[in-house]
Amino acid sequence: MAKKIILTGDRPTGRLHVGHYVGSLKRRVELQNSGEYDKIYIMIADAQALTDNADNPDKIRENIIEVALDYLACGIDPAKSTILIQSQIPQLTELCFYYMNIVTTARLERNPTIKSEIKMRGYSENDGEGKGIPVGFYTYPISQAADITAFQATTVPAGEDQKPMVEQTREIVHKFNTVYGEALTEPSILLPDNEACLRLPGIDGKAKMSKSLGNCIYLSEEPDEIQKKVMSMFTDPDHIKITDPGKLEGNTVFTYLDAFSRPEHFERYLPEYANLDELKEHYTRGGLGDVKVKRFLNSVIQEELEPIRNRRHEYEKDIAYVYDVLKKGSEEAERVAQETLDKVKAAMRINYFDDKDLIASHIAKYQK
Ligand code: ATP
Ligand code: MG
DSSP states (O other), X not given: OOOOEEEEEEOOSSOOBHHHIIIIIHHHHHHHHHTOOSEEEEEEOHHHHHTTOTTOHHHHHHHXXXXXXXXXXXXXXXXXXXXXXGGGOHHHHHHHHHHGGGSOHHHHHTOHHXXXXXXXXXXXXXXXXXXXXXXXXXXXXXHHHHHHXXXXXXXXXXXXXXXXXXXXXXXHHHHHHHHHOSOOOOOEEEOOSSHHHHTOOOTTOOSSOXXXXXXXXXXXXXXXXXXXXXXXXXXXXXXXSTTSOOOOTTOHHHHHHHHXXXXXXXXXXXXXXXXXXXXXXXXXXSOOOHHHHHHHHHHHHHHHHHHHHHHHHHXXXXXXXXXXXXXXXXXXXXXXXXXXXXXXXXXXXXXXXGOHHHHHHHHHHHOO
């Protein structure tokens, strides 16, 4: 049977937040422990993070360990999953360079995630006044295709923003295999089942919780900070008096409850309601205040994050071990990526020194 391989990762632009957790990280741990996959690679995408942080390499350098600690704290087990640092695998850069030849600039321009990220970062389309778009940033979907295919990944567990990236990777694989012969595996994205987790909004109600937008609850956050953030969360601006009927749409507190709450939480913290549907029904009818709902959400999130934070504090005592995990993982990943690169170069017929027939034919050509 064909092997089932996972590749997924995060940019080390900050500590990981609950959006990462519900969008991808929690799933990774479940998949890791399910034993259904032959191999799991988890990549700290520092080279990708540098594409829009060229002037701030220290930010990336400082956050690699933070992301690694968050992984271990969430239950990523180095005995079962390989954690690697992207920049330490030169084969990824080499693959990217060859894939660039089979992607058009028009195709890159159509990538909706890139489009919205360009806007978010304030890049201007032309160099005129504002800051232009770095070429590396613009082409990062191709580099991501290199990351995924280097490990012949079949499955990419990620949030919704990654759909266009995996789609583009599939196109690159298809094109490569058609032009040069079968060498690469077509991956599929594995999205969260729960709709609220596809793209968790920020605590400010903005469309996506994102390190770059500063609207996050971090996994390593201390309890009083979590509480402060939850109590300040965006709800329904028209729900002024308790008796007012409240709206659920765009109400971040309820989106978070969709993502995090389970029936047992009601038993423990809000037994007057059997489940989330009953709570929602009361809120929309009127007579239920935001503070009560926020207090409940706070209890739910605190319960989820407490063990993660405690485990993190344990790993923080042994940073040398964490670096060792990253080094060993990167070394293993490099060996695997080299196998794919060899295949790719053979398929593209740029393996001159391994090609005895080529050399023999040139000898014959000049042998008179
Ligand atoms: P940056 O702002 O630097 O891009 P980010 O917060 O968007 O950081 P990434 O490292 O780009 O985080 O994303 C890593 C993974 O987490 C991806 O699989 C992405 O889909 C998922 N993810 C990130 N933010 C969210 C979110 N708010 N909801 C669901 N999934 C998310
Ligand atoms: Mg992102």
